[in-house]
Amino acid sequence: MKYVWGFVWVFLLIxxxxxxxxxxxxxxxxxxxxxxxxxxxxxxxxxxxxVLPSPTIEKH
Known part of the structure; x- marks a missing residue:
């Protein structure tokens, strides 16, 4: 679903x-x-x- 909304927003903004x-x-x-x-x-x-690495969250 995030790709659908991402496409809609990118399409409209472009x-x-x-x-x-x-x-x-x-x-x-x-x-x-x-x-x-x-x-x-x-x-x-x-x-x-x-391609970008996801951030690692350290648990304390």
Whole structure:
């Protein structure tokens, strides 16, 4: 379930970023570009979290 919500948030935030950056550069909004970047960012996020070691919690 965490991957589903992670994908939804990454997808929405990347689309927002694409829209705002395109507006600042006077470029028309393209849904396909935002979707491609969103999927790529989600894959990168999953790979990075899989590679990073989990923190160890010491019990006293």
């Amino acid at each position: 689309h927002m970023l694409t829209y705002v950056a395109g507006s600042m550069l006077a470029v028309p909004y393209n849904f396909a570009t935002g979707s491609t970047l969103g999927i790529g960012a989600f894959i990168l996020l999953v790979v990075v979290t899989a």
